[in-house]
Amino acid sequence: MHRKTIDLWVGLFVILGAASLLFLALKAGNVSSIGSFKSIYTVSAKFDNIGGLKPQAAVKSAGVVVGRVTSIRFDDKSYQALVTIDMDAGYKFPKDSSAKILTAGLLGEQYVGIEPGGDTANLGQGDRIARTQSAAVLEDLINQFIYSKAAEGKGGSQ
Amino acid sequence: MIGRFLEWIGRPVREVVEHTGFAARSLLTLLGQCLGALRRPALISEQIHFIGNYSLVIIVVSGLFVGMVLGLQGYYTLNSYGAEEQLGKVVALSLLRELGPVVTALLFAGRAGTSLTAQIGLMKAGEQLSAMEMMAINPIQRVLAPRFLAGIIAMPILAAIFSAVGIVGGYLIGVKLIGVDAGAFWSQMQAGVDIWKDIFNGVIKSVVFGVVVTFTALFQGYQAQPTPEDVARATTRTVVTASLLVWGLDFVLTALMFNK
Numbered sequence: 001m002h003r004k005t006i007d008l009w010v011g012l013f014v015i016l017g018a019a020s021l022l023f024l025a026l027k028a029g030n031v032s033s034i035g036s037f038k039s040i041y042t043v044s045a046k047f048d049n050i051g052g053l054k055p056q057a058a059v060k061s062a063g064v065v066v067g068r069v070t071s072i073r074f075d076d077k078s079y080q081a082l083v084t085i086d087m088d089a090g091y092k093f094p095k096d097s098s099a100k101i102l103t104a105g106l107l108g109e110q111y112v113g114i115e116p117g118g119d120t121a122n123l124g125q126g127d128r129i130a131r132t133q134s135a136a137v138l139e140d141l142i143n144q145f146i147y148s149k150a151a152e153g154k155g156g157s158q
Numbered sequence: 159m160i161g162r163f164l165e166w167i168g169r170p171v172r173e174v175v176e177h178t179g180f181a182a183r184s185l186l187t188l189l190g191q192c193l194g195a196l197r198r199p200a201l202i203s204e205q206i207h208f209i210g211n212y213s214l215v216i217i218v219v220s221g222l223f224v225g226m227v228l229g230l231q232g233y234y235t236l237n238s239y240g241a242e243e244q245l246g247k248v249v250a251l252s253l254l255r256e257l258g259p260v261v262t263a264l265l266f267a268g269r270a271g272t273s274l275t276a277q278i279g280l281m282k283a284g285e286q287l288s289a290m291e292m293m294a295i296n297p298i299q300r301v302l303a304p305r306f307l308a309g310i311i312a313m314p315i316l317a318a319i320f321s322a323v324g325i326v327g328g329y330l331i332g333v334k335l336i337g338v339d340a341g342a343f344w345s346q347m348q349a350g351v352d353i354w355k356d357i358f359n360g361v362i363k364s365v366v367f368g369v370v371v372t373f374t375a376l377f378q379g380y381q382a383q384p385t386p387e388d389v390a391r392a393t394t395r396t397v398v399t400a401s402l403l404v405w406g407l408d409f410v411l412t413a414l415m416f417n418k
């Protein structure tokens with residue numbers, strides 16, 4: 001085959017490969033999620049129990065993603081989990097907003113839900129969300145259920 | 159008596175060690191000649207055309223069908239948990255992490271590896287390689303190295319094409335045929351696939367498999383006795399050895415990459 005024809009086909013082959021990688025990165029891997037928020041402010045929150053929350057988990061308010069969990073550490077002073085969150089600077093929340101850990105569906109991933117408060121001042125860089133609610137741990141729920149059932153049983157027999 | 163028994167154990171061990179060492183030294187020689195081969199990109203491009211372009215059809219067709227089967231099977235399993243929305247993630251992760259690189263490498267060994275072995279084996283049987291040496295041309299640099307480099311370049315490209323086509327196949331079955339929600343299919347996939355951890359590691363895997371398969375093919379061809387029977391046997395050995403090496407390395411690489 002002619003030299004130029006070969007080079008043409010090889011060029012096409014390489015471009016096809018590059019296009020596939022691009023497709024995988026954009027469509028399957030969502031490259032935009034790496035730096036999706038152009039400008040951010042960092043807030044933190046302490047939870048008694050974070051359940052199965054992981055870094056990179058979504059932070060949602062009214063179901064809309066407004067930030068991402070960047071790191072989770074254990075604070076050995078207060079024996080709580082310290083969760084750091086990058087919030088999209090496009091969304092402002094009152095200072096007294098509360099954060100709770102929620103689960104998407106029965107088997108879904110855990111995420112942080114933010115409920116806006118009523119303060120006039122907004123959360124800013126480095127602020128702490130004071131009011132938090134822990135993840136619902138299945139064992140605790142079952143325990144509660146059993147105790148309440150047992151209490152009911154006692155009340156009935158007397 | 160005991161001496162003969164020990165000999166009986168020792169001989170195969172020595173042969174394995176000798177063979178492995180010889181293969182490793184050949185690989186080093188080949189790598190050393192690759193720099194020189196880079197000065198003649200035309201030879202490499204010719205081989206990419208031979209190895210890569212001609213493998214495209216089988217890679218695309220296999221990728222499409224593997225993706226479609228993943229879509230079907232994944233759906234039936236996930237459906238029993240009511241988690242069909244995760245289908246995109248299942249299809250994408252299995253393709254990017256395992257099936258893309260591994261199946262491509264196996265097909266590559268069958269499609270391109272065999273032809274490389276036969277080609278080199280026949281060149282050797284026809285004394286073409288010796289003739290080159292007589293003309294002061296290094297056959298390793300002129301014949302083997304361009305094919306080796308072409309294999310390393312072509313393999314990741316083929317694996318990427320395989321994965322991409324496979325995801326399209328899974329999409330066709332999952333979304334178009336079965337009726338999983340298209341938005342959930344793609345968004346769950348994007349939420350579950352990490353660029354570095356999944357896509358980049360898959361590319362690394364395919365590069366490693368490219369090295370292993372191409373080297374096995376060239377080594378078997380170069381070491382074949384110059385007889386029709388042994389060239390035929392060398393071609394078979396290429397497929398068997400390369401496939402086994404790919405499975406073994408895949409396990410090791412997976413254990414190293416995805417151990418969390």
